[in-house]
Amino acid sequence: MTATTSGGIAGKGTFARGVHPPEGKQFAEHQSIEVLPTPEQVLIPLQQHIGAPCTPVFEKPRQEVAWGDVLGEAGGFVSAPVHSPIAGQTAMLSVATLPNGRHVKAVPVKAGEEQPSDDQIRADVLGGDWPVTGLDTHAPEAIVSAVQSAGLVGMGGAAFPTHVKLTRNEAKPVDTLLLNGCECEPYLTADHRVMVEATSAVVCGALLAARAAGADNIIIAIESNKPDAVDALKQAADGTGITVAMVETKYPMGGERQTVLAVLGREVPTGGLPLDVGVVVMNVGTAAAVARAVLRGKPLTHRVVTVSGAGIRQPKNLLVPIGVSYGELIDACGGLTADAARVVAGGPMMGFTISQMNTPVTKGTSGLTVLTEADVRQAEETNCVRCGRCVDVCPLNLVPTKMALASRHKDWDLAKQYHLPACCECGCCAYICPARLPLVQLMRMGKAQMPR
Ligand code: SF4
């Protein structure tokens, strides 16, 4: 398949291997973004990003805070401050359990009586006019500084501090900003709705981010299963020089390496970054947040989260404050169905099964998928039948059988020999494995335990 574009694209619009799991997008793709009413309390983890944890600003509880006040200062350059998404009062420093099982310090904030209305929240976060011309009055350093102060991190899940990505590196110049609107993970539709409903914010943020990074070329990559987002962005980007590229719907198209290859035809080296081939990749929701940070001076306090799957009564895309619990999102969607069997933070391919409904939404939470008994019913794990299907689908050309074996037996020499650290945990191998081996869990365990 060749990428369908409004300009020239060097890639083929696809990549080798990968899988085509059931998309599950039909549950929420046409649900307009709804604002979640302000909850009674939020719990703000002091580490929601890759890098150093934040330092709490308040040493004592019961401090009055306004919407947007800093709760935690960045703990270093590779870190991002956290802010209060509601007006209220802080409580005693607490601990939050994240979906991956990590325990991190967190600041509870109890809501005060005065809160903005749902309409005000929507208008503040996503609404209003976003210019696509005249942005050259913003100096690159000023854009990076605004992004840093706003606590922006990648909202596609990786949660890498955005200001670090946008800071120019003379040794590795950037020519292309690649906006990632693929959202290849089944069920999730948050990025899709942002592209359709906050289109000009995405375009404005892309122009600002490219200016900061020094990229002359801007491309927005969108999978072919979102034609309305392609049309909306082509219209909003008309005359800006931005190219909108429609790529094949295939998992994991949204992985950075796969998007760069599909759109630009460039191979990111094993263990390397898109920066090594002159590219900065940014999620579309992050781009909208860049516009808000730079033009309105607003921190990252809210995000769009999809709550979807056959196990939820009313699938929705919700605009929610960071720190609200997963349980409240489920309640806002009418609760679980009688046959709901598993709640997954994220989508079924890369997400984490969670059991604690008080888990808070973080900056990188893009969705919650509720699977039914029929969804999760599967054969028991058996021995590897050496069919080689996992090798056939691995988009990184790795050998999952060997890496899983190395992880199981803690054979770190074998793990290094087969490049275990390069595994992106996409889950293609586990999806295709007829023996139902827990390949991704083994990769995760091995990556976490192997000495560096
Ligand atoms: S080995 Fe890693 S990168 Fe390859 S398919 Fe499995 S999870 Fe994905």
Ligand code: SF4
């Ligand atoms: S797909 Fe599963 S059964 Fe087949 S070789 Fe890979 S691990 Fe073994």
